[in-house]
Amino acid sequence: MRKRGFEIAKGWENCGINLPKRSTAYSAGYDIEAAEDTVIPAFQPGIKPVLIATGLKVYCQPDECYLVLNRSSGASKGIVLGNGVGLIDADYYNNPDNDGHIRVIVFNVSDHELIVKKGERIAQIVFQKFLTTDDDKASGKRTGGIGSTD
16 A cells, blocks of 8 residues: 655656655655746745746645645745745645645745756655544545635
């Protein structure tokens, strides 16, 4: 039985997407890459975050989630995650809106435009177990992609 891993999202099968990997035996995070060149304008008030496509979808166990985290090298260039930490639920995988395609939400806090090149490592994913309360009765079912449980 498969426990957790990465796949290429629909529409990205022939785009040269690399599956994430850890850099060292003790690394917690799997580095993920940009699926295409993306321009990130310098931050100014009112600017919307940029979504960087990865061409990936991620599967994990029902009692797990995964976190999309900034890489220190991205932060040193001025790239920060728009949501601080991306927490993605197990049922995001294969959702009907976008097949579970992971996009990284970023701002550029430098004073100049940044260009992220295809294949550049932009974030990392860490798998995580989660706990529920004794009286938890959640029974809803995901029907879409980003923001669909609002």
